[in-house]
Amino acid sequence: MLTFIRKRSMASLISLVGLVVLVFFLSRLTGDPTDLYLPIDASDEMRAQFRELYGLDDPLIVQFGRYVGNLVQLDFGESIRKARPAIDVVLEAFVWTLQLALITMALVTVAAVVVGSLAAFRVGGFFDRVSGILSLVAASAPDFWIAIVAIVVFAVGLGWLPTSGTGTVWHWILPIAVLFIRPFGLIVQVVRGSMISTLSSAYVKTARAKGVRTRSIIFVHALRNAMLPVITVIGDQAASLLNGAVVIETIFGFPGVGKLMIDSILQRDFTVVLASIIVTALAIFVMNLLIDLAYAALDPRIRH
Amino acid sequence: MTEATPLPDEPSALRRFLRMLWADKFALAALIFLVVVVLMALLGPVLLGDVAQKQNLRGRNAPPFEWDRGWLWWMGADSLGRPLLARIIVAARNTMTVAAGAVIFSALIGTTLGLIAGYASRRVGEAIMRVADVIMSFPSLLLAVIVLYILGPSVTNVVIVLAITRIPVYLRTTRAEVLEIRERMFVSAARVMGASPRRIVLRHILPVVLPTLMTIATLDFAYVMLAESALSFLGIGIQPPEITWGLMIAQGKEHLTRAWWLSFWPGLAIILTTLSLNLLSNWMRIALDPTQRWRLEMRGRSHG
């Protein structure tokens, strides 16, 4: 297993290099940060000076060489916008995002697995119908809509929770609740689908013949077999949370990496864009590695 | 040994399907709704294109359910006084083009790559997976900015952006399943018969993966519609005067607190479409699975 992890890490490193090259050159095709950073009535001298200061006047390949040269010394460059080391800015935001993503996904996974499995147990039953419709509505409801309605109801109307921001645990409830909804809806459906087929397999019959409790038939015998497609989707959802939940971060004033990234993209603050992509990519690589390990852990037939 | 009697005729597949559809009234309603949406998409812009664009600043944000104003106004009017119902009908075309386009492309490409990654040699599989990692960690918003900056915002380009970002889910799901299914004995049996890898993958493995993919794809419909809304909102997606449901939601957000109907109706349209697609795909998953089909056939008999 250690060799597997080592090999994977090497392969991921290559992916990372590819990603950096891709992002570096592609993002520069989208315009010059000078125009966005400086006020529109800035003089030509100011512009030239700015370009020189940030090395924007060098050929792209030279800029790239310099970037990579610094990167291998773990220097991610300065954020033009924030006049701070880009990596500091990114890590600060990423810690928030990571917490938010982990907590949300943990809750989603547990809830969706339970609901989806129970729905699959009695296909077409009352619970199945109700949870089906609710999860589909959840999966297709616009999140900002829910976010704002939630603020109006729970914060302004009832005064139970703070509207937004960070600070206490109460501040986490609304963002997590809103973030929860979409992946929950999605994963319930995937769990249900996958569970329907596993619940009809022969080994489930064996378990019944053994007198195993229904709960453990569902959650021990069938679930583990059904988890393969489910963890893939969980991974996908987690990745998009790790990439930042822009809308939620924006509305709730949550200082996460999603908002940072979109702002940096729109402002062409390339060092921050690159740093945040490197950080989130690493997180996503690690997560995908864990998922692959989970596959093997779940299904012995996949182990090599 | 007895003399062989010729095979009896199969009951017509179409008739069987219609019967199974009739058996599931939810799926039938879903299908009817989708047919209506498709008709809206095909005919809407031709029939109502002008009405939907005709502004009337005095009648802006007209509330819904004013029955005396003519049916086009039943859902109220938007901030330029345009009838929402007409706009929803007209927007169906772009919405469906974007959603179906993105989902179909990403599902096709992702599934194909996933099948290859799962069934081809280990090295090819790993390479594909690492590419998927890159796509997965490439922030969709940056991709959108790049593509739309270089190619300009258009329906096609939005489809391209969304399709690329959705590829990894299909790819990873498919591969994970293929790894398990390829070990099943009926796959070995097919190999013994000399079936080509293509045939094995398409005829024996794909049908087993398909239900899961279908669940994901229908939910992705909602995901894509909302992602498109986010892009529009950030100014990097489809832009007015083109309309999509997502864009209508994004625009209505500004007026959420005072004129909820602006974003409510398009949101409802998205939810209903997803719901219908999902009901239909659940039905299909049963109808296509011989071990589950009895559920529909039985019901059809007792009810019909």
Place this chain on the structure above:
Amino acid sequence: MADHLLEVRNLSVEFHTAGGVVKAVKNVSWHVERGETLAILGESGSGKSVSTSAILDLIDMPPGRITSGEIRFDGRDLLKLGSAERRDINGRRIAMIFQDPLSHLNPVYTVGWQIVETMTAHGLPRSKAQSEALRLVTRVGIPNPSDALRKYPHEFSGGQRQRLMIAMALAMKPDVLIADEPTTALDVTVQAEVLALLKELQRETGMGVVIITHDLGVVAEIADRVVVMNAGEIVEAGIAREVYHNPRHPYTRKLIGAAPGKGEMHDPLPRAEPVLKVRGVAKTYGTFKALDGVGFDLMAGETLAIVGESGSGKSTLARILLRLDEPDAGEALWKGRDLFRLSPAELFALRRDLQMVFQDPTQSLNPRMTVFQLITEAWIIHPEILPKAQWRTRVADLLAQVGLRPEHANRYPHQFSGGQRQRIAIARALALEPELIICDEAVSALDVSVQAQVIELLNKLRREMGIAFIFIAHDLPVVRDFADHVMVMQKGRVVEYGTVQQVFDAPRQPYTQALLAAGLDPDPDVQAARRAERLERRPA
């Protein structure tokens, strides 16, 4: 009416299918007493498994439906119990051994865990259950029992899996054991051990055993009473030896008449250039040597039977010959070309010549394809065999050849009984008109009458079309009737090789001798005599 330990009264079960309602079980009644063994005999698909599944509430409802009857156990009607009470009985008071061990074992848990669970589900403490599991696994004769508990189902051979199922069923020392073809996949020595084990446990605990089988030898060895089923109905019931000697129903008569092992043995074919020459094949899984220097010759139209202990590498050899697994060493020359060194393209051309019928019929048929699609796939892959216009007649023809009806063509595999499925698999192999068919326990799941029919079919194919067979089996009477040469394997090696006459009449190796001695005779009287003899020889 006196209370029996377990009694099935007027049970009827039907299934909804695309083709309409299938009445799988019609008004079936039988009972079993404490310490007694009831054998249910009958044609494949006659409703044996379904009627017993009903006892444990294992029929999928819907599509299945119990239309009438009651199942009395312990003074109560099981069909009227709530699920919690049902659960308490399942596994503890009534246990079941399933017909098809691979799909009935959960692929993602170790077998040890699965056996332990049977006990913990009924309140046994884990540590106790664990030592008990070890004891059980040792008792059913799995080598390396403590390692075995940590392995997963796919790491065992078919026979080993079957034994694990038995261990699981016996864990709680149930009052009633329902065994659905428990020895079908076992070689005769192990079969003898398992049957002895069942008898012993029966003596110890006084459990009632309901055994479903089509092997008259097993009936003769173990059954007190017999029930014969045909087409969902009970056609005959009675004391085992009476039924054997005085069968009243024509079906029973046919069944008994078809018992193999009584015909002429084949004379050896004149030696000629072999079509398949296998030398030095070796395969290891991890450190375990599954195959170790296996070699043999096979001539056109010849049948080579491979017999041997369960887990001795028979299936592995078959898989390797067909390049489903890669060998570690050795060569296999098919008409002079080494199968192991062919490129995929070259291999494709040879695929049609070499076919296989797998051990596990459920798993080897794609559940999403109809029988028609399953069979015609061969012609899609190799279009030169048959023009499309003739497919339908040819499918009907093939189905008839393996004893199925033409209307079965539109059904899906899960709608068949185990034996029916195996026949579909045989039909599929025949569709390719191969020169060599490797049959991995291809007839084990069939009842004797169908078995005789299939063997007859295979014989005919061999005579008329010169198809050669590698026939993996543990049913020695069948081997005796069908094979030209016999190869005996043990622990991955060939221990004896010779013509049928040589091996059956003058076995040289002690293992072969033991194997032959363990064979069962369909006549209960003969078996009773042998049992008595065995008892005498064993010092008390």
Place this chain on the structure above:
Amino acid sequence: QDDKAVTIVLNEEVDVMEPCMATRSNIGRVILGNINETLTELDVRGDQGLMPKLAESWEQMEDGSWRFNLRQGVTFSDGSTFDAQDVKHSFDRVFDPSITCEAARYFGGMTVTANVVDDQTIDFVVDPVQPILPLLLSLITIVPAETPIEFVRDPIGTGPYALTEWSPGQQIVLTRRDDYWGEAPEVTQATYVVRTDPAVRAAMVDAGEADIAPTISQDDATNAATDFSYLNSETVYLRLDASQAPIDDIRVRRALNMAIDREAFIGTLVPENALLATAIYPPTTQGWNPDVPVPTYDPEGAQALLEEARADGVLVDTPITIFARTANFPNVTEVMEAIQQMLQEAGFTVELQMVEVAEHEVYYSKPYPTDRGVYIIAAMHDNRMGDPSFSAYFKYHSEGRQSGIADPKVDDLITRASAATGEERNKLWSELQAYVHDEVAADILLFHMVGFARVAERIDWTPTIATNSQLQLSEIGFKE
């Protein structure tokens, strides 16, 4: 908790806390007048014009240079005393090439030298002579002479507040200083948080989590007790590029102006209190000309003009694209869609394209792209400085970065007005406004926008035209 502490919810992230960037509105709202002060200050509440702040008085010398007499007894929050050296350093720092200070932009085309006369006196020599230098100095924040020539994260100033906490992305806290030179303000502590969504900002004041939300959306501003509107010095207009056919034809430009029903927007898509624009800067600006009329809405007239032009061979059917920036101002998309329709009704072929800010910039500033067909760009211009020179050159001079015209008379007027003082200056600006508007029809002026602020009931504060860029805590009082 201290009931004299306030929380202010801003709409835009504060990226840096650098005093020389205080001209950027998101930074200025926190720093300007609170942490750092300037020599002079523009009165936005009354009509006193330019008022002394850190400078007590100033005068223009014979040679055109300016002499400033500085306030005494002023200390920085780090305890050091304020003197002319600090002013000089602050000034030099802004122009140092090794950092990019935004304040420098207002000094384009001039060279300014600061000469310390003594601790309390400093001279500014400007080439060419700059009549509005004192006004420009209201943009230069004063930092201690020890401040390094790089962006700082802990700004030190002479203002009534000092920065006590800054957790980026979460909050900024300013605390009142006890040793402030001026009158002590009422607010003891101010916490700034950022919420990008206007509805959330409004909700925060409602929920009691914030006291002032300087910008909320028109839709949310429904409570007369807490919500105030204010002219916010932004002017929305459509820039025409008179070098492109058919826009090079004056009749076409006039027709474009006549085709838009500006009145229809007021109170619908644009807030009630917004003003129809006749200049690119708000009416509070020096030299604003009250006689310039709003173009009358006259679609028939526009059509007639177009026909006339068509008859002369002008290609009036050439498709014209309007480029507008997403989220530029509330309802921007709807406003643009409405304008598109109005222009189409007048006979133009108009397309609309909403673009994000970086792309908008490509169209807005010279050199203009030549491969995108004929286009009109919608933009919003902010001039809160009270003098047209902050707009005129860039928008109308033939060399101006966003200018769409090249008219010698306009160039001449701008040059002369910039150099003039007093009444002469006002007259020239008025003349320019009328000429550009009536004779050249250089652009389509639309609205002077208003913003909305929500203020908690306990707070005594009203927004002003400067609220967009500055929010002085010392102006905040409490109702009893």
